[in-house]
Amino acid sequence: MGRGWNSPIYGFFKPIPKIVDVGGRRVHIFECGAKGCKCNKKFINRFLNTADATSTGNMFRHARVCWGEEAVNHTIKNRMTPGEVRQHFVKNASENGDITTFFERKGKGPVTYSHRQHTRTEVRAEFARWMAESYRPFNIVNDERLRSLLKTGQPGYWIPLATTVARDVKTLFACSRNRLSHMLRNYDGQLSISTDCWTSPNGHPFVGILVHFVHNGDPISLVLDVIEVPKVRTF
Template structure:
């Protein structure tokens, strides 16, 4: 029984009842006294909505739940809505769309007044992307400190038919600020580390129609962390497989994939110049211990079988010189082995 009471009313309430202490609940309602922990009251209207109220609730339902407006045309939905309420008129999907637009205009005026009357400057964040159906969009959010609490919400989102160049984004940003009457209320704006945002920063600061200053651009910290993590994990990721070329594609030298792009070959030979520091890279390409003298003797024996005259310059070296020579050419020989294996 005690366990069930704790699950229903919480540990504090049960302890207070056992100790015969008064439960000083700030909410004196009957619901608060008997509700389970975390439960909230559900308000249900006992009267039929009027037609304007029904249209308002449908707009709220469609927008908050991300439902398509044409769902109001569904026969089953209309049957449920009008059951027992023959006088109720269910709006069509087209009417719901118009009501959403009207509600947006009224909400925009309320938000604009809130932001315009804000005593301080405002912070903005922006991002642009292209949808799967190749339509380009850009969105802005606004961030401020309102009545003792941080407040942030989506300010606007528009379609940008042009490419996402820095100048295009700057023009869209400037027009958005002007439409909300916020051109002179810019403390900072935050964006990712794309080069187009660098251009956007310069273009925005050069516009006389807003108060943005180039020094107030903030780079997205989350995007920076993402780039760092990707760079750290890249050496541990599996190499990408090459796409097989079709007949007639590429230039035949293995440098292209048929459309001008260079294949990303993670197994390519490393730059030997960058590996010249034998103290830090010594043994980096060693898969197993190999007797270098044996390799050389095998190469010469193969050449002798072909009847070629080969001069053994290594044999003329002293012992110390031969050791240094083997150490300096070890990376080259391992790279050549890799080329032979690939061929």
């Protein structure tokens, strides 16, 4: 029967259901693949001796509550296979996942928000991105007003320690540096290098080294390094 389970909705559940007898009736029991299932029941029962033995209605309703309308609609629109759903949604939502998996380029378009609460790994990824993109200090996670905003209505919302955020930002920086190095070494085109010099308010001179190129039709400018220029003593 599993050969006919081609709908993407199967991807939100574990691939092999349990098969049990209930009152002499054979039942398939599908277990939700979410680490922290948000439904009252983690399992969907499907009796095999009924006219709707292959119905996925209950599975769709469960997935929309647990994973969010956005995620379910995305799998349908893109005609994803159950395996692709498990790879892109279930695997990435694992508590033990690598936070670097959450920084794949999503493309341009309006910002959307999922109804599914972040896992701890996703929280760490979002905090690290916030710190890096908005130039926020790591100890902002200890701010009581911020905690009030995040935890009101969901007091169990997990907030990472400042040391955890700092470690994650360093990890992401190392990954980004390696990725950029590989991209530039294998770039099939011209690279333009420029410098930008300035002096900080406390009198320290710096030189920034930048690279400019075209990637997938878009102009890109990236900072390669920032160097503090040694002061020259004059006598």
